[in-house]
Every structure is written in C-alpha cells, then in structure tokens.
Amino acid sequence: xxxxxxxxxxxxxxxxxxxxxxxxxxxxxxxxxxxxxxxxxxxxxxxxxxxxxxxxxxxxxxxxxxxxxxxxxxxxxxxxxxxxxxxxxxxxxxxxxxxxxxxxxxxxxxxxxxxxxxxxxxxxxxxxxxxxxxxxxxxxxxxxxxxxxxxxxxxxxxxxxxxxxxxxxxxxxxxxxxxxxxxxxxxxxxxxxxxxxxxxxxxxxxxxxxxxxxxxxxxxxxxxxxxxxxxxxxxxxxxxxxxxxxxxxxxxxxxxxxxxxxxxxxxxxxxxxxxxxxxxxxxxxxxxxxxxxxxxxxxxxxxxxxxxxxxxxxxxxxxxxxx
Amino acid sequence: xxxxxxxxxxxxxxxxxxxxxxxxxxxxxxxxxxxxxxxxxxxxxxxxxxxxxxxxxxxxxxxxxxxxxxxxxxxxxxxxxxxxxxxxxxxxxxxxxxxxxxxxxxxxxxxxxxxxxxxxxxxxxxxxxxxxxxxxxxxxxxxxxxxxxxxxxxxxxxxxxxxxxxxxxxxxxxxxxxxxxxxxxxxxxxxxxxxxxxxxxxxxxxxxxxxxxxxxxxxxxxxxxxxxxxxxxxxxxxxxxxxxxxxxxxxxxxxxxxxxxxxxxxxxxxxxxxxxxxxxxxxxxxxxxxxxxxxxx
Numbered sequence: 209x210x211x212x213x214x215x216x217x218x219x220x221x222x223x224x225x226x227x228x229x230x231x232x233x234x235x236x237x238x239x240x241x242x243x244x245x246x247x248x249x250x251x252x253x254x255x256x257x258x259x260x261x262x263x264x265x266x267x268x269x270x271x272x273x274x275x276x277x278x279x280x281x282x283x284x285x286x287x288x289x290x291x292x293x294x295x296x297x298x299x300x301x302x303x304x305x306x307x308x309x310x311x312x313x314x315x316x317x318x319x320x321x322x323x324x325x326x327x328x329x330x331x332x333x334x335x336x337x338x339x340x341x342x343x344x345x346x347x348x349x350x351x352x353x354x355x356x357x358x359x360x361x362x363x364x365x366x367x368x369x370x371x372x373x374x375x376x377x378x379x380x381x382x383x384x385x386x387x388x389x390x391x392x393x394x395x396x397x398x399x400x401x402x403x404x405x406x407x408x409x410x411x412x413x414x415x416x417x418x419x420x421x422x423x424x425x426x427x428x429x430x431x432x433x434x435x436x437x438x439x440x441x442x443x444x445x446x447x448x449x450x451x452x453x454x455x456x457x458x459x460x461x462x463x464x465x466x467x468x469x470x471x472x473x474x475x476x477x478x479x480x481x482x483x484x485x486x487x488x489x490x491x492x493x494x495x496x497x498x499x500x501x502x503x504x505x506x507x508x509x510x511x512x513x514x515x516x517x518x519x520x521x522x523x524x525x526x527x528x529x530x531x
Numbered sequence: 532x533x534x535x536x537x538x539x540x541x542x543x544x545x546x547x548x549x550x551x552x553x554x555x556x557x558x559x560x561x562x563x564x565x566x567x568x569x570x571x572x573x574x575x576x577x578x579x580x581x582x583x584x585x586x587x588x589x590x591x592x593x594x595x596x597x598x599x600x601x602x603x604x605x606x607x608x609x610x611x612x613x614x615x616x617x618x619x620x621x622x623x624x625x626x627x628x629x630x631x632x633x634x635x636x637x638x639x640x641x642x643x644x645x646x647x648x649x650x651x652x653x654x655x656x657x658x659x660x661x662x663x664x665x666x667x668x669x670x671x672x673x674x675x676x677x678x679x680x681x682x683x684x685x686x687x688x689x690x691x692x693x694x695x696x697x698x699x700x701x702x703x704x705x706x707x708x709x710x711x712x713x714x715x716x717x718x719x720x721x722x723x724x725x726x727x728x729x730x731x732x733x734x735x736x737x738x739x740x741x742x743x744x745x746x747x748x749x750x751x752x753x754x755x756x757x758x759x760x761x762x763x764x765x766x767x768x769x770x771x772x773x774x775x776x777x778x779x780x781x782x783x784x785x786x787x788x789x790x791x792x793x794x795x796x797x798x799x800x801x802x803x804x805x806x807x808x809x810x811x812x813x814x815x816x817x818x819x820x821x822x823x824x825x826x827x828x
Contacts, residue, residue: 237650237651237652238650238730239652241646241730241731242646242650242652244642245642245643245645245646246642246643246646246658248639248640248642248643248698248699248700249639249640249643249662249699249700249705251699252639252696252699252700253661253665255680255699256673256677256696256699257665257668257673259676260672260673260674260675260676260677260680261668261672261673263675263676263679264672264673264674264675264676267675267676274679274682321572324565324568324569324572327565329562329565329566329569331569335569335572335573337811337814338573338576338577339572339573339576340810340818341576341577341580341807341810342576342579342580344755344803344806344807344810345580345803345806345807346758346759346777346778346802346803346806347759347761347778348759348761348777348778348781348782348802349781349799349802349803350579350803351782352781352782352795352799353579353582353583353796353799354579356583356586356792356795356796357579357582357583361595361597362594362595362596362597362792363582363597364582364597364599366597367597367599397576397579401821404818404821404822405821405822408822453667453669456669457669457670457671459762460761460762463761463765463782464761464782467782467783480671483671483674484762484765487674487675487678488766493675493679496675497675499671500669500671500672500674500675501672503669503671503672504668504669504672507667507669511667
C-alpha cells in the first residue's frame with residue numbers, strides 16, 4: 209500500500225507530543241484519505257444532483273421532447289403554466305386543499321397518539337408497536353388495500369358504517385368529492401413515523417415541569433396546553449415544514465389510487481402528478497422542468513416563511529434549531 | 532410511601548381511609564379510561580390489516596360481497612397468487628434491487644460520514660451544509676436530466692437505474708451515520724492514532740464495530756426504501772414486464788388484466804409480510820433511527 213504512509217497519523221516526536229493533552233493538534237490532516245472517502249459522494253453529487261439541477265434549470269426555458277435536442281423558448285413555459293394550462297391550476301388547487309386539511313389533522317393525530325403513549329400504562333411498548341406498524345406497510349400495498357376496503361360495493365368499511373346507522377356512506381375513492389378524504393385517512397393510518405418523532409419530543413419534556421404544574425393545581429388540559437404544547441413546538445414546526453414540502457411531492461398514493469378507480473375527474477391529480485404526466489406521458493420535458501423549478505421555488509418560499517415566523521411561536525429549550 | 536410510615540393515623544382515621552379509597556378509585560378509572568382509548572386506537576390501526584388478511588383467505592364470491600370473516604378459509608389463494616400473476620419473478624427482482632441497493636448505500640455512505648464526523652479539515656462544514664441541502668431538494672427537480680442520462684446509456688428499461696445510484700452514497704444515510712459517529716468519544720480515536728493506527732484501520736476496525744446500531748439502521752432504511760419504492764421503478768422499468776418489481780407489478784397489473792380482489796389482497800399481504808417481519812425483528816434499531824434523524828427512509 210503506497211498510499212498508507214501518507215495516511216498514518218504519527219504525533220511528531222520533535223515537540224514532545226506524547227505529553228500533550230491534545231494530540232490532534234499535532235496531527236497532519238490526511239487530505240488524500242479524506243478525498244478518497246468523499247469520492248463516492250462527490251461523484252454522486254455531480255452526476256445526480258449538481259448537473260441535473262443545472263440541466264433542468266436550462267431545460268425549463270426550452271422545448272424538449274427527449275428525441276430532439278432542447279430548443280430555447282425563453283419564458284414561454286412559465287407563461288403557459290400560469291395562463292394557458294388549466295391542469296396546472298387543478299393540480300395546485302388539489303395540492304393546496306389536501307395540505308390545508310391534512311397537515312393540521314396529521315399534527316393533531318400524531319400529538320394525540322404520542323401523548324397517550326406517554327401515560328405510564330402496562331403494555332405501552334405493545335401499543336406503540338401496534339400504532340407504528342401501519343407506517344411500515346409498503347405504500348403501494350397500503351393504497352391498494354385502502355381502495356379495496358373503502359370500495360362501496362366490495363369493501364367492509366361502508367358495511368360497518370351502514371350497520372352503525374349511517375344511511376348513505378360516501379363512495380370514497382369512487383367519488384371525486386370524497387376521494388381526497390380517502391387519501392387523508394390513508395395518510396393518518398400511516399402516522400407511525402411522525403408519531404415516533406412526537407413521542408421522542410414528549411419524553412424529552414422534563415418531569416419536574418409536570419410536577420410543578422400539578423403542585424400549582426393544573427388540570428390535565430392546562431398541563432397539556434401550558435407545559436407540553438410549548439415544549440413540543442419545535443417538533444410541530446418541523447412537521448409543518450416537512451408536511452408542506454411533502455404535499456407538493458405527494459405522488460405514489462394518488463397515482464396508485466387514481467389508477468385503481470379510474471379517476472376521470474382528476475380529483476386525485478396533484479402537483480407531482482402533473483409533473484410526471486407532462487414529462488412521461490406528454491414528453492413535454494422542458495415544460496415539466498419548468499414545473500419542477502416552480503416546485504423548488506414554492507418549497508424554498510414555504511421554508512423561508514416558516515423560518516421567519518418561527519420566532520413568534522416556536523420555543524427552543526436549548527435556544528437553537530441545531531443542537 | 533414515607534407519608535404512610537410517618538403518619539400512622541392514615542390507617543385509623545376514617546376520613547383518611549375514605550380519601551385513600553377515593554384516590555384508588557380515581558386511579559382505577561384513569562387506568563380504565565387510558566386503556567379504552569389505547570385499545571380503540573389499536574383497533575382502528577389494526578382493522579385495515581385485519582380486513583386485508585381476512586379477504587386474502589376468502590373465495591372470490593365472498594370477497595366481492597362485503598364479507599368480514601372468511602368461510603371457508605381458502606389458504607390456496609396464497610398458492611394461486613403465484614400462478615395468477617408472475618409473483619415469484621416480481622419478488623426476486625425486488626429482492627435483487629433492495630439487496631444490492633442496501634450494500635451500495637452502506638459501502639458508499641460510511642466513509643464520507645466518517646471523515647465528516649471524526650476528522651477536521653477545511654471545507655468540512657460547507658460540505659455538510661451541501662449534503663443537508665441535497666436532502667431537502669425535491670426529487671422532481673433532478674428527475675428529468677437523470678432520466679436523460681440513463682436513457683442515453685440505454686439503461687431504460689433495466690434495473691441498473693435503481694441499483695447503481697445507491698453506490699454513490701445517499702445524503703440521508705451520510706447524515707444519519709454522521710450523527711452517530713459524532714457521538715463516539717474522541718479519546719478512542721486519539722488513543723488508536725497514538726499507537727500508530729492508520730485512518731483506514733481505525734475506521735474499519737474500531738469505528739464501524741462501534742457504530743453497528745447506526746449502520747444497521749441505515750441498511751434497514753435503505754432496504755425498506757428500495758422495497759417500497761414506486762416512483763423510481765415507474766420511470767425506469769415499466770416497459771419491460773420481466774423486470775417488474777412488486778410495487779409496479781401490483782399497481783399496474785390490474786390495469787392490464789382483471790385480478791380478483793381476494794388474490795389482490797393475498798398478494799398485498801405477501802408484499803408487506805417481509806417488511807413487517809423485519810420490523811418486529813429490528814424494532815429498536817428502527818425507532819432509534821427515526822428518532823435520531825427525524826425522518827423515515
């Protein structure tokens with residue numbers, strides 16, 4: 209190994225390093241070793257991130273159908289998006305609708321399930337496993353199962369609803385007005401991974417605060433509202449940001465479900481579906497790149513807005529986002 | 532307890548006795564309330580899985596008639612599913628992609644995470660910020676140029692686009708491993724270095740064995756990520772049914788052929804079964820991984 213000599217870290221003897229308390233200061237930085245270690249990431253970054261980001265930025269100003277080389281058309285793609293593409297607005301509308309409804313619901317449900325799991329009860333680990341399990345189910349399997357279970361003719365959900373006295377239960381995925389609710393329920397069912405993050409946040413709340421609250425005579429609700437809530441705002445903040453970003457990339461569930469029920473009215477047509485359709489159905493690669501860049505800008509804007517408003521409502525016990 | 536010991540009147544005073552009984556009663560009610568909420572939630576979480584499994588054991592006529600409990604139990608569905616659809620082929624393809632993808636991710640993410648966590652060098656902070664930024668980057672932005680690269684290499688349709696990128700490390704895995712490597716005390720490395728241990732040996736012989744929990748979490752996440760992936764295969768393998776994965780097979784087969792719902796549910800059960808078994812075997816690793824990074828997969 210001719211390389212190894214440069215990589216071996218020996219403390220310099222001249223300075224009497226063996227007595228030093230901090231040997232690292234005397235060590236040579238093994239740049240070759242560092243470079244070789246970083247190499248897979250560097251290559252991957254250039255091939256699969258840096259070049260593609262630049263290329264899609266360029267392509268967003270072109271007409272490009274994969275066969276011919278991209279043709280520069282200036283801002284035409286962006287003009288088309290806002291003034292000449294009803295599907296774009298449909299996708300935006302659906303995406304905003306599902307974000308506005310599902311993000312608060314998810315936060316509330318994750319907080320509630322995590323909170324109930326922090327109560328000292330027997331079998332807590334067992335319940336935690338059960339609550340988490342659905343999050344493990346592969347998205348495609350979960351979506352197929354839900355479209356079947358919620359099917360008005362075959363599925364069991366509606367027969368349960370009818371037996372408890374609900375006369376005309378919704379047709380769920382079959383009904384354009386209810387299909388998004390089916391997707392929301394599917395999302396809530398797989399809340400497990402979000403719940404685990406909330407659970408970790410809740411278990412971090414110091415016990416002494418609860419003791420202090422109960423000495424002051426706080427009831428359960430006050431305890432939750434004035435002790436627990438403020439201390440988990442960082443987690444809520446985090447999941448709100450990732451929730452908004454995620455809903456603009458929401459794809460698999462909607463794609464699989466709309467394929468199952470033949471969603472002609474495009475009630476499950478979201479922003480990411482639109483990008484996919486333009487790119488790989490219509491082969492409008494240039495236009496799809498423009499859509500993807502708008503997605504990136506929306507993502508950045510949402511993150512910035514959230515970051516700039518966080519001072520008002522997010523309490524960091526350690527005083528910063530990064531510990 | 533100390534209160535009870537220092538105050539014997541607690542046992543004799545009827546008022547105190549009453550208060551004590553009330554307290555026990557209250558605690559009992561509290562426990563009952565707690566468990567009823569927990570049990571209700573458990574039923575809600577488990578019900579869909581129950582319906583899927585029970586439908587998978589029904590006859591076709593039962594499955595299309597809103598039945599809840601199979602009668603008779605058609606265990607044979609689990610055999611027929613292999614002939615009704617090319618299920619074995621899909622499973623092997625999925626296994627191949629997931630196994631190679633996992634090896635690639637681990638092998639190519641441990642070294643960058645190591646030098647980011649445990650060596651000091653110029654540009655380290657900046658590199659880490661870039662890695663975090665790539666984690667935030669929506670996949671849709673890079674999707675089209677990457678597709679063009681693979682199509683120019685004539686890799687579409689093939690499984691290569693699903694496997695090869697894993698060997699160029701994943702930002703998420705680097706991040707998770709780095710968080711763990713940082714928590715290993717510096718003294719361990721310093722001691723090894725003073726004894727003349729090379730960085731390579733230090734990484735492989737000391738840090739990797741210590742970081743087994745984090746490495747298993749990364750392996751687990753990347754295996755599950757490939758197993759569950761749908762959008763990648765949708766772009767790269769749809770045109771060749773011979774290399775379909777389970778996700779693509781189950782989602783698209785219905786569009787071409789009619790599949791009975793009981794078969795569909797049997798196939799779905801088989802699709803989720805390995806994942807659920809893995810989860811039960813490695814629950815601790817899994818939950819620690821989610822908690823450490825705040826993200827799944």
